[in-house]
Amino acid sequence: xxxxxxxxxxxxxxxxxxxxxxxxxxxxxxxxxxxxxxxxxxxxxxxxxxxxxxxxxxxxxxxxxxxxxxxxxxxxxxxxxxxxxxxxxxxxxxxxxxxxxxxxxxxxxxxxxxxxxxxxxxxxxxxxxxxxxxxxxxxxxxxxxxxxxxxxxxxxxxxxxxxxxxxxxxxxxxxxxxxxxxxxxxxxxxxxxxxxxxxxxxxxxxxxxxxxxxxxxxxxxxxxxxxxxxxxxxxxxxxxxxxxxxxxxxxxxxxxxxxxxxxxxxxxxxxxxxxxxxxxxxxxxxxxxxxxxxxxxxxxxxxxxxxxxxxxxxxxxxxxxxxxxxxxxxxxxxxxxxxxxxxxxxxxxxxxxxxxxxxxxxxxxxxxxxxxxxxxxxxxxxxxxxxxxxxxxxxxxxxxxxxxxxxxxxxxxxxxxxxxxxxxxxxxxxxxxxxxxxxxxxxxxxxxxxxxxxxxxxxxxxxxxxxxxxxxxxxxxxxxxxxxxxxxxxxxxxxxxxxxxxxxxxxxxxxxxxxxxxxxxxxxxxxxxxxxxxxxxxxxxxxxxxxxxxxxxxxxxxxxxxxxxxxxx
DNA sequence: GCCGTTTTCGGCCCGACTGTTTTCAGTCG
Numbered sequence: 001x002x003x004x005x006x007x008x009x010x011x012x013x014x015x016x017x018x019x020x021x022x023x024x025x026x027x028x029x030x031x032x033x034x035x036x037x038x039x040x041x042x043x044x045x046x047x048x049x050x051x052x053x054x055x056x057x058x059x060x061x062x063x064x065x066x067x068x069x070x071x072x073x074x075x076x077x078x079x080x081x082x083x084x085x086x087x088x089x090x091x092x093x094x095x096x097x098x099x100x101x102x103x104x105x106x107x108x109x110x111x112x113x114x115x116x117x118x119x120x121x122x123x124x125x126x127x128x129x130x131x132x133x134x135x136x137x138x139x140x141x142x143x144x145x146x147x148x149x150x151x152x153x154x155x156x157x158x159x160x161x162x163x164x165x166x167x168x169x170x171x172x173x174x175x176x177x178x179x180x181x182x183x184x185x186x187x188x189x190x191x192x193x194x195x196x197x198x199x200x201x202x203x204x205x206x207x208x209x210x211x212x213x214x215x216x217x218x219x220x221x222x223x224x225x226x227x228x229x230x231x232x233x234x235x236x237x238x239x240x241x242x243x244x245x246x247x248x249x250x251x252x253x254x255x256x257x258x259x260x261x262x263x264x265x266x267x268x269x270x271x272x273x274x275x276x277x278x279x280x281x282x283x284x285x286x287x288x289x290x291x292x293x294x295x296x297x298x299x300x301x302x303x304x305x306x307x308x309x310x311x312x313x314x315x316x317x318x319x320x321x322x323x324x325x326x327x328x329x330x331x332x333x334x335x336x337x338x339x340x341x342x343x344x345x346x347x348x349x350x351x352x353x354x355x356x357x358x359x360x361x362x363x364x365x366x367x368x369x370x371x372x373x374x375x376x377x378x379x380x381x382x383x384x385x386x387x388x389x390x391x392x393x394x395x396x397x398x399x400x401x402x403x404x405x406x407x408x409x410x411x412x413x414x415x416x417x418x419x420x421x422x423x424x425x426x427x428x429x430x431x432x433x434x435x436x437x438x439x440x441x442x443x444x445x446x447x448x449x450x451x452x453x454x455x456x457x458x459x460x461x462x463x464x465x466x467x468x469x470x471x472x473x474x475x476x477x478x479x480x481x482x483x484x485x486x487x488x489x490x491x492x493x494x495x496x497x498x499x500x501x502x503x504x505x506x507x508x509x510x511x512x513x514x515x516x517x518x519x520x521x522x523x524x525x526x527x528x529x530x531x532x533x534x535x536x537x538x539x540x541x542x543x544x545x546x547x548x549x550x551x552x553x554x555x556x557x558x559x560x561x562x563x564x565x566x567x568x569x
Numbered sequence: 570g571c572c573g574t575t576t577t578c579g580g581c582c583c584g585a586c587t588g589t590t591t592t593c594a595g596t597c598g
Contacts, residue, residue, distance in 0.1 A: 025581055029570035061571050099587085101596050136589055186598085199598085227586055232597095242598080244585090262582090262598070269582040280583060 001045040001072055002480070003037050009077050010034035010064075015092055016083040018102035019109065032059035035263070037068075039316065041515040042484045048072045090116030096150040099142050107132060121147050156194035156474060157239055159540055160503035163188060165219055165235060166198045176213055179204045181251050185258035186242075189310045191543035193473055193506045198241040199258050207245035214243050250282040252295035257281040263315035264308075272303055279303070311546040317514075321549070330546040331525075333539050335558040338367040341412065341435060341466060341498065341526030342534065346391045347372035348380035350531040353398045353407070359532035361405040367561040369410035369433040370395055374422040376414040377439055383411070385427045392430070406561050408432035412466060417441035419452045421459060428461035435466040435498065438479055442470045446480040453481060457489045463568055464496040464524055467507040475504070483512050487519050494569040496522045496556060499548075501541025513548035522556035522567050 014030040036059045037044050048054055049072060054065035071077050087109065094105045094117065108114045111132070114123055121144065123129055130140040157165075166184040173182040179202055183189070186199030202210045211231045215223050224240065225232035231243045246254040257265060258281065272279040277286055283293025284302040292302035300307045306327050312318040321327055342356055343349030351359065353370055360368045372391065373382035383391060392409040399407045410433035414422040417440060421428065428434050436456035438449070456462050468486065469478025490497060497516045500507050505528070508516060516523055525541040527534050545555060552558045556567050 023570080026570045028581080032571080059571065063570060099596065103595055134589070134594075138588055142588090197598090225586065230585055232586090257583090258598080260598080266582055273582085278583090282584095 001075070003040055003044050006044055006068060006071055007034040007038035009071055009080055010037070010067075012092075013077070013080050013083065015095060015102075016080070016087050019087060019091065019095075019105050020083075021102075021106060029059065029064070033064050036060060039314075039511055041511045043482065044068060045072045046482075088115040090119070093117050093150060094120060097143060098146045098149060099139075100146075104135075104139075107135075117147055117150060156196045157237070158473060158503045159188070159191060159193055159195065159506075159543065160537070161237070162195040162198060162239075165237065165239065165241070166200060169214065169217060169219060169241070170200060172217065173200070173202055173210050173213060176204075176209055178206055178209050180248055182210075183255055185244075185255055186260060189259050190261065190313055191311050191540075191547060193503070193509070193544065195239075197239060198235075200241060200243050201251070201254050201258055202243065202245050203248045203251040204245055205247070210243060210245055214241075244281075246281065248294065249290070250293045252297070253279070253283040253293035253299050254281045256296045256299045259310050259313060261314050264313040264318070267315050267319060268303065268305070271305070275303065277303065309546060311543060312549060314547075317549060328549065328551045331542060331550050331552050331555045331558060332546075333542045335552050335555070336525060336538060336542065337365065337560060338369075338406075338557045338564065339365055339527050339529070339535065339538065340369040340408070340410065340433060340464075340524050340557055341371050341500070342368060342529040343372050343380075343412075344370055346387070346394075347377070347382055348530060351529075353395055354402065355532055356529065357398060357402050357405055357407055360535060361402070363535050365405065365535075367406035367408065367564075369408035371410035371412040371433065371435050374411060374413045376416060376422045382414075382422075385423060388423070388427060389430070410435065412437055413462075414439050415452045415456045417444065417448075417452070419448070419455045421456065421462075425459070425461060428459070431461065434461050434463050436462045436464070437466040438468075438470045442476075442479040444479070446482065449479045449481050450485060453486050454489060457486070457493050457495045460569070462495060464498055465490065466498045466526070467500040467505050467528075468497060468512070469507050469509075471507050471509075472504050473506055478507065483515065487512075487516050487521060490516075491519045491521050494567075496524050496567070499523055499525045499541045499544050501525055501527050501537045501539075501544070503537060503540045506540065506544045508544075508548075510544055510547035513545060513550060517548060517550055517554045523550060523554055524557050525555055526557075 010030045011034045014027045018027045036057050048069055054060050054068055091109045094100055114120045124140050124144045129135050130137045166188045170182045170184055173179055181203045183201050185201050187195045188198055204210050219235050220233045221236045222234050224234055229245050234240050269279050277284055283290040284299055292298040297307045306322050308318050309330055344353050344356055373380045375382040375384040395407055395409050411431050412435045415436050415438050416422055471478030499513055525545055527538050529535055556564055
């Protein structure tokens with residue numbers, strides 16, 4: 001049983017209890033537990049089966065520990081099954097309609113006996129909704145307008161799309177007369193791998209200036225909401241964006257507040273309360289007096305806290321880190337000296353060896369590894385032993401003709417479904433750099449997946465596991481693997497782990513990368529470039545590493561090539 | 570339902586916007 005499956009049970013329970021009017025804090029307890037479980041790297045199921053004390057996890061007490069044991073041992077949750085019988089799934093779908101929450105859904109279900117989005121639509125069209133107490137014509141119209149959005153899965157966008165939109169709009173807002181400061185906030189600023197919506201913060205004396213500009217912005221399709229300080233718009237891409245306008249003396253407090261995460265802010269406010277202070281988006285207050293708010297630094301300093309990098313603000317380890325001393329200095333894009341995963345025209349890349357090397361050099365990289373596919377990946381024109389050896393000779397020629405950048409002869413070698421390597425050991429032994437990867441058979445059972453990964457980790461020539469889980473963000477789950485076991489073996493056999501920087505992969509994810517760091521495994525951030533522009537994605541890999549709390553010393557390719565080589569086995 | 574050195578009960582972050590009210594509830598972030 002995967003952690004996400006257990007978390008899903010609790011999320012569902014929370015939704016169902018909410019519709020039934022359960023105590024809001026009880027509902028929150030289920031959501032908190034779901035969040036803890038899905039952000040834990042080790043298998044909760046294994047931990048429970050092996051007799052571990054589940055109450056060690058934050059937000060899980062005696063009762064929820066018992067519920068987890070029930071889910072793990074029986075594969076289901078009796079109370080959840082009971083609630084599901086009482087509340088049809090169509091009722092839960094109603095929660096996805098923007099502007100409709102548990103209270104309204106409760107009215108639809110309990111009083112109007114509506115059990116699906118179709119029935120709700122019919123009721124709204126017949127004018128039944130507007131006649132309910134507390135409802136009116138506008139609510140009914142909003143439901144009809146928004147119900148379509150609930151029918152379509154509300155897709156989150158990748159961090160790459162989010163940054164392109166948010167950074168572009170921020171840049172344009174900064175050009176306006178009267179706009180003093182502007183910044184992206186929210187999950188985009190925290191560099192989460194996907195964003196559900198976008199947040200932008202502006203300081204300006206006249207809120208009409210940025211609001212009118214945003215309403216007319218080429219990215220924007222419609223204005224959904226507009227007040228004195230807050231405007232909500234829908235972008236042409238379908239994503240919604242919140243704009244907040246605050247005075248200059250509150251910009252830092254608002255930036256802190258709207259960057260979140262919600263969980264981080266709950267702790268910040270709790271700490272403020274302990275100090276007899278109040279924190280809101282306008283500042284830190286002692287009584288009615290504002291004592292901080294102009295910058296984020298001021299806000300955190302007023303609470304005795306360091307200014308956390310946004311990537312760490314998830315209430316995972318940041319408060320413990322701050323308590324232990326100065327925050328670690330997280331790795332930055334500028335720290336990266338080499339890129340060790342890329343393709344050329346020899347397999348499925350679009351650039352030649354020389355073109356890729358020149359492009360990397362132009363970006364200030366000091367060394368690269370050319371790592372084309374092995375033969376199993378036939379649709380990508382993967383290389384067999386003889387073509388690979390020929391390819392390496394070509395690389396050596398380019399190496400001699402280009403100065404200012406070192407080029408390693410590498411290979412991205414598939415780990416086959418039968419737990420053998422796609423190329424013989426004597427070939428791998430000749431490589432400067434061997435990335436082992438799973439491409440096929442990702443749905444094999446955990447035992448076989450682990451057997452394959454162990455085959456790679458224990459191979460004396462394998463240097464690193466590339467995109468270890470094989471997941472595609474929002475599109476495909478990774479292979480069912482025991483990450484703790486894999487990382488232990490990697491540490492024992494001096495095999496590194498990749499953070500694949502492509503925004504569709506970002507694999508390892510932040511949680512797994514943090515665990516790898518904890519185990520002392522060197523991590524390499526690689527672009528997996530297939531074109532000369534492919535290096536652009538490096539920034540997303542660095543973001544993911546920062547979310548994992550990684551510093552320069554954790555990331556092997558921040559080192560010079562000489563120092564990097566000393567890490568190889 | 571969780572949590573705890575102002576503890577085993579009584580808290581649990583806080584404000585903006587909208588719609589339906591005429592002072593507030595629901596939703597959202």
